Amino acid sequence: MVSPAVETRELRVRISGRDILKGVNLRVPEGAITAIMGPSGSGKTTFLKVLNRLIELIDGVEVSGEVRVFGSNIFDMDVYTVRRMFGMVFQNPNPFPHMSIYDNVAIGARINRVARSREELDRIVRWALEKAMLWDEVKNRLRDPPWRLSGGQQQRLCLARALAMKPRILLLDEPTANIDPVNTAKLEEALRALRRDEGMTILLVTHMPHQAVRVSDYIVMFYDGMVVEEGPTSEIALNPANEITRRFLRGEM
Amino acid sequence: MDDRFLVDRVFTVIVVVIAIIAILPIFHIIAYITWRGLPIVIDNGLSFFTDVPAAVVAEKPGGIAPALAGTAFMTITATLIAVPLATLAAIFSVEYPNHVLTKAVRVTSRSLLEVATILIGMLIFVLLVLPTGRFTALAGSLALAIVMIPYVYTYAELALISVPKTYIEAAYALGMKRAQVIFYVTVRVARRGLARGIAIAVTKAMGETAPLLFTAFGARSVIFGGPFEPADALPLMVFQFIQTGYDNWRALAWGGAFTLLVLYLLLFIIARILVKEVRY
Numbered sequence: 001m002v003s004p005a006v007e008t009r010e011l012r013v014r015i016s017g018r019d020i021l022k023g024v025n026l027r028v029p030e031g032a033i034t035a036i037m038g039p040s041g042s043g044k045t046t047f048l049k050v051l052n053r054l055i056e057l058i059d060g061v062e063v064s065g066e067v068r069v070f071g072s073n074i075f076d077m078d079v080y081t082v083r084r085m086f087g088m089v090f091q092n093p094n095p096f097p098h099m100s101i102y103d104n105v106a107i108g109a110r111i112n113r114v115a116r117s118r119e120e121l122d123r124i125v126r127w128a129l130e131k132a133m134l135w136d137e138v139k140n141r142l143r144d145p146p147w148r149l150s151g152g153q154q155q156r157l158c159l160a161r162a163l164a165m166k167p168r169i170l171l172l173d174e175p176t177a178n179i180d181p182v183n184t185a186k187l188e189e190a191l192r193a194l195r196r197d198e199g200m201t202i203l204l205v206t207h208m209p210h211q212a213v214r215v216s217d218y219i220v221m222f223y224d225g226m227v228v229e230e231g232p233t234s235e236i237a238l239n240p241a242n243e244i245t246r247r248f249l250r251g252e253m
Numbered sequence: 254m255d256d257r258f259l260v261d262r263v264f265t266v267i268v269v270v271i272a273i274i275a276i277l278p279i280f281h282i283i284a285y286i287t288w289r290g291l292p293i294v295i296d297n298g299l300s301f302f303t304d305v306p307a308a309v310v311a312e313k314p315g316g317i318a319p320a321l322a323g324t325a326f327m328t329i330t331a332t333l334i335a336v337p338l339a340t341l342a343a344i345f346s347v348e349y350p351n352h353v354l355t356k357a358v359r360v361t362s363r364s365l366l367e368v369a370t371i372l373i374g375m376l377i378f379v380l381l382v383l384p385t386g387r388f389t390a391l392a393g394s395l396a397l398a399i400v401m402i403p404y405v406y407t408y409a410e411l412a413l414i415s416v417p418k419t420y421i422e423a424a425y426a427l428g429m430k431r432a433q434v435i436f437y438v439t440v441r442v443a444r445r446g447l448a449r450g451i452a453i454a455v456t457k458a459m460g461e462t463a464p465l466l467f468t469a470f471g472a473r474s475v476i477f478g479g480p481f482e483p484a485d486a487l488p489l490m491v492f493q494f495i496q497t498g499y500d501n502w503r504a505l506a507w508g509g510a511f512t513l514l515v516l517y518l519l520l521f522i523i524a525r526i527l528v529k530e531v532r533y
C-alpha cells in the first residue's frame with residue numbers, strides 16, 4: 001500500500017453505552033478510491049462520521065483509539081480544522097434549500113476562506129461544478145433554487161459544495177442510494193475523474209458491489225462494527241477470502 | 254360497495270357542515286365590525302386617523318389618533334424587546350435541549366401562555382407603576398412584551414426544531430462554527446415559522462386591553478405625550494368607548510375596531526409577502 005491518508009488504530013465508538021465500532025484498524029491509501037461495504041447497521045456511516053468528527057454532534061458518544069489523518073491525530077487538532085480537511089456527501093441530497101445553486105457551492109469556499117476575491121470565488125464555483133459534472137446543466141441558472149434540480153443533480157450539487165472547500169479527502173455515504181442509473185453513472189464518472197486528475201483520496205460507502213467494482217481501487221468490508229476483510233478491489237471481487245464478504249458480494253445480505 | 258360509498262358521502266357532508274358552523278362566527282364578527290365601522294371611517298375621512306376624540310356633544314366624533322399612536326409605539330417597542338429575547342431563548346433551547354435553563358424557560362413560557370394577561374398588567378403595575386408613581390406608555394410596552402414573549406418563543410422553538418437535521422449536519426461538515434450554522438442555516442431555513450410566530454405575537458399585543466388598564470392607562474387629550482406619559486391604545490379605546498352611552502364615542506369605538514381588523518389583515522399579508530417559504 002501507498003502511504004496512508006487515514007490510519008485508525010483500535011478505533012472504538014460507543015453510543016449510549018452500545019458498542020458501534022469495536023476496534024477498527026484500517027489504513028486508507030492516499031490518492032485512491034476506497035469502497036466501504038457491509039450490511040445495514042455494520043457501522044459504515046459511523047466510521048465516516050468519526051473521521052471528520054461529525055459524530056461529536058450526537059449526545060452520549062464515546063470514541064476511543066487513534067485516528068491519524070496525514071500523520072496527525074485528529075483528536076489533538078481543532079475540530080473545525082479537521083472538518084475542513086474532509087468534504088462530505090450524504091445519503092440523501094441535502095443542498096441548503098434557502099440558497100441558490102451558486103451560493104450552495106460558494107458557501108463552502110466562503111466559510112473556509114478559500115477565495116480572496118469575487119472573481120476567484122466565481123472560478124472556484126465553476127471549477128467545483130465542473131468537477132461534479134454539473135456545470136453544463138446549471139451554468140445558465142446559477143441563481144435558481146436547488147429544488148428545481150432533479151435528485152441526481154442535487155446530489156452532484158452537494159458534491160460540488162464539498163469540493164469548493166478544497167478538501168484533501170472526500171467522504172461519500174451511499175451517495176447514489178436514491179438515484180437513478182443515469183445520474184449514478186455521472187456521479188461515478190465524476191469520482192473517477194477526481195481521483196485521476198486531482199489525485200483525490202476518496203472514501204465511498206456503497207451497498208452495491210457493482211459500484212465498488214466499477215470505481216474503487218480498494219475494498220473494505222465492515223461487519224458488526226469490525227473490518228472483516230480489506231484489499232485491492234481486483235482481488236476481493238474475484239475471490240474473497242471471507243465468508244461474509246462472499247455472501248455480501250453474491251447479494252445474499 | 255354502494256353502502257361504503259354512501260357512508261363516505263354522508264361523512265364528507267357532515268364534516269363540511271361542521272367546518273362551516275365553526276368558521277361562521279369569525280365571518281360574522283368580521284362582517285359585523287365592517288358594517289358598523291367602515292361607514293364611520295368613510296364619513297370622517299383622513300381626520301378619523303389624525304384627530305383626537307371630540308367632546309361627547311360635538312357635531313363630529315373626532316378621531317382615534319391617540320389610540321393609533323399609542324398602539325404603534327407600544328407594539329413596536331414591545332416587539333423590539335420580545336422578539337430578540339424570545340428568539341435567543343428558543344435558539345438556546347434547541348441547541349441545549351437538556352440544559353436546566355431550557356427546562357426553566359419552557360415551564361415559564363407555558364405558564365405565561367396560561368396566565369390571564371390582566372395579571373401581567375398588575376405585575377408591571379406593582380413593579381414599575383407604583384414605584385415611579387405614574388402610568389406610562391413604556392410600562393404598557395413592557396406588559397405587552399411579556400404577553401408576546403411566550404408566543405414568539407413557542408413558535409420559534411417549533412420552527413427551529415423542525416429544520417431537518419441533515420442540513421445542520423451538512424453545515425457542520427463544511428467546517429462551520431455553531432454560530433455560523435445557526436445564522437447561515439438554521440434560522441434561515443426556519444424563517445417562515447419564525448415570522449409566523451412574530452406576526453401572531455404582534456396581533457396578540459395589538460389586541461390586548463387587560464395588560465394596559467394598569468400600565469398605559471389611556472390618555473386622549475393629546476396624540477402622544479411620550480414614553481413617560483400615559484398613552485391610549487386601540488383595544489383600550491374600543492373597550493372603554495363602546496360601554497358609554499355617547500354616540501360620538503361609540504362611533505369612534507366601531508371605527509377603531511374596524512381599523513384594528515384592517516391592521517391584522519395587513520400584518521399577515523405583509524408577513525407572507527416579505528418572508529418567503531423555504532421549499533425543500
Ligand SMILES: Nc1ncnc2c1ncn2[C@@H]1O[C@H](COP(=O)(O)OP(=O)(O)OP(=O)(O)O)[C@@H](O)[C@H]1O
Nearest residue numbers: 015016020038039040041042043044045046047058
Ligand atoms: N445517533 C445514534 N444513536 C444511537 N445509535 C445509533 C446512532 N447512529 C447510529 N446508531 C447505531 O449504530 C449502528 C451502526 O449505524 P451506522 O449508521 O453506522 O450503520 P451503517 O453501516 O451506515 O448502516 P446503513 O447501511 O443502514 O446506513 C446501528 O446499529 C445504529 O442503530
Ligand SMILES: [Mg+2]
Nearest residue numbers: 044045046173
Ligand atoms: Mg449508513
